[in-house]
Amino acid sequence: MQRRKPDEAAGESHARPIPDILSQIRDSYAELRPAERRVADAVLADVTFSVDASNAEIARRADVSEPTVTRFCRAIGCDGVRDFKLKLAQSVVVGRLYLSPVAPSEPNGNGSPLWNVVFGEARNALSAVERSIDPKDVIAAADMVANAHQVVVFGLGGSSTALAQETQNRLFRYGVVVSAHSDPYVMKMVASTLKPNDLVIAISGTGRTKEVVEATVLAKHYRAKAIAITAPDTDLAEAADLALTVDVPEYQDVLKPTASRYAFLAIIDLVSTAVGYRLEPDARETLRRIKYTVLNHRKGKVLEPLGD
Numbered sequence: 001m002q003r004r005k006p007d008e009a010a011g012e013s014h015a016r017p018i019p020d021i022l023s024q025i026r027d028s029y030a031e032l033r034p035a036e037r038r039v040a041d042a043v044l045a046d047v048t049f050s051v052d053a054s055n056a057e058i059a060r061r062a063d064v065s066e067p068t069v070t071r072f073c074r075a076i077g078c079d080g081v082r083d084f085k086l087k088l089a090q091s092v093v094v095g096r097l098y099l100s101p102v103a104p105s106e107p108n109g110n111g112s113p114l115w116n117v118v119f120g121e122a123r124n125a126l127s128a129v130e131r132s133i134d135p136k137d138v139i140a141a142a143d144m145v146a147n148a149h150q151v152v153v154f155g156l157g158g159s160s161t162a163l164a165q166e167t168q169n170r171l172f173r174y175g176v177v178v179s180a181h182s183d184p185y186v187m188k189m190v191a192s193t194l195k196p197n198d199l200v201i202a203i204s205g206t207g208r209t210k211e212v213v214e215a216t217v218l219a220k221h222y223r224a225k226a227i228a229i230t231a232p233d234t235d236l237a238e239a240a241d242l243a244l245t246v247d248v249p250e251y252q253d254v255l256k257p258t259a260s261r262y263a264f265l266a267i268i269d270l271v272s273t274a275v276g277y278r279l280e281p282d283a284r285e286t287l288r289r290i291k292y293t294v295l296n297h298r299k300g301k302v303l304e305p306l307g308d
Contacts, residue, residue, distance in 0.1 A: 025076055039058065047088065048092065051088050055081050125263040133246065141242055141271045145171065146279050149198055152219075154181055156209050160212070170268060174282075174287070190215075200224055202230070203264060209236070220241075227244065228240035228242070228244065
């Protein structure tokens, strides 16, 4: 019997991660010889050139010999120049936007480009929601929430985790039994406990987050209903009974926080407000109890944020 290689024994379904060769260059920089550092400087100064350049061209750009380029490649953990070029090309595909700074937009009246970038993108995101979301779908989503025995919210990653928590924060104050989950294993375990009168609200900016899609599909297997707040024409949108989708192209400046969270937060506010109207007068009484408790806990005004 032929013995399997260790990588095969671990399972062919698990692909090896792509090494981040740019980080390896920077992390190894202090350990390189002076001539090898010149190669590193040349590569980092123009990564796109280095991907397409020959060994000789990189050597000329760095003012070193060709064998030095080969030694540099091996010093940073590559098998040779060919292996280095392959890994470098993969790094460029993943992070080209992060390698080339984008010129900021023109400053507005107060002299700061930040206002145009942040406020402009926020307005664009909200406008996209107004154009994309059908009010009838919002009402349908509110009916699903109001009629559910319990609501579980799934969101994974930075923005979606925060949005899942915000959905819980918005709905519990109307008396909805709701919980938010962002751990992928917990999401699957919770999904396996759901019943036909339960509801999942799944949130994903890309609609391709595997763990969220799988948990939603599992919940559907146990006959729970599902609402997706996500991008259009995605796996998550297809898995849900009702998809509230919006496409918000991201601004080229990677230093600016993603604008799509404004869009998804607006959708969450639309649905939760519709739920409040749908559950009146019980929702109003629950809100009154919360405000009464908050004002007894600390001084404040009736129209301050509820339970900040």
